[in-house]
Amino acid sequence: MNLHPDLQDKLQVLDQLLISMNRIMISFSGGVDSTFLLARAKHVLSDRVLAVTAASETFPQKEVDSAVQLAKSFSVRHIVTQIEELRNANFVNNDTDRCYHCKTGLFTHLLDIAKLEHISTICDGSNYDDLSDYRPGFKALHNLSIRSPLLEAKLTKEEIRLISKEMGLPTWNKPSFACLSSRIPYGTKITLEKITQIEEAEEFLKSMGILQIRVRHHDAIARIEVYPKDFPIILENYHEISDALRGLGFHYVTLDLQGYQTGSMNRRITATNTNS
Known part of the structure; x- marks a missing residue:
């Protein structure tokens, strides 16, 4: 090598x-x-x-x-x-x-x-x-x-x-993945219904050609994280995306303008530990 x-x-x-x-x-x-x-x-x-x-x-x-x-x-x-x-x-x-x-x-x-x-x-x-x-x-x-x-x-x-x-490993460019529970904010109970909503929402967005995706589950709100380069895909298909995710049980569908970030659910904890 x-x-x-x-x-x-x-x-x-x-x-x-x-x-x-x-x-x-x-x-x-x-x-x-x-x-x-x-x-x-x-x-x-x-x-x-x-x-x-x-x-x-x-x-x-x-x-x-x-x-x-x-x-x-x-x-x-x-x-x-x-x-x-x-x-x-x-x-x-x-x-x-x-x-x-x-x-x-x-x-x-x-x-x-x-x-x-x-x-x-x-x-x-x-x-x-x-x-x-x-x-x-x-x-x-x-x-x-x-x-x-x-x-x-x-x-x-x-x-x-x-x-x-x-x-020559096929996973060299595979998108990062974490267990689906990591999409649910701390302090909010994990249920099979929420896990299923997240999985189906992410699979729908991946079908549009978005490889790195997180759908964060905030009860009635689905917060979508993708890289900024993929924002146009979300915006061009916002009606279809909104309808699909609302059909899964979300009342509101949002795009996080900070984009995809590994461990974004840990920001508050990391900040608290830094400031303490």
Whole structure:
């Protein structure tokens, strides 16, 4: 691969980390980060890697299907397991530690699978950029001794995309995705109805050719986040979009003029922590 020496060094650090773990399970969503991690693990560990995808109400079935196909293309053993997040009252209540409760439930479940598989190390796809956002899930990872090799190798999202492209991975330019519950403001209960509204609204907008999209659920209001370059698509089709989203149960449909921003629901928390 034709990589900058600094990036080549980080890749070598990652490979050595994986080799030192010997046999691992990867929490595999099929996104940019976990796909890259799985590909590198397969490269250095061969058959000593197991991918596990957790299907749930907040993770669209099309993402599960994509993860299945990706794992198959790498010839990696892959398990799809079901978790029921909406049965977890702490998750449903959606306080500012929602991600902590989500990750605790997920990785406790994966630890049970790992025990049956005689695997001692579980890895996730957190990257170095994740340190800059509000991530209560990191506490859960620490408590359960989950490893984050991409973060440990100090690989950023942009670097992961660049190496993925060099490796020929189909996910190198895949839009960022987070569980659908992240579209619901903290303090507002998570329900299957809201999750379904969000998923269907985002799929409708994607059908118009918008790749990076978030529909934030503010009860009666749908707040659309897209990159500014995609504003014309929204404005040119505003009648159709308004009718479709109102048909899903929203009373008002708005476009956020700040555009798409990762973790926009965390702004108030991040600002509070900064000012405290």
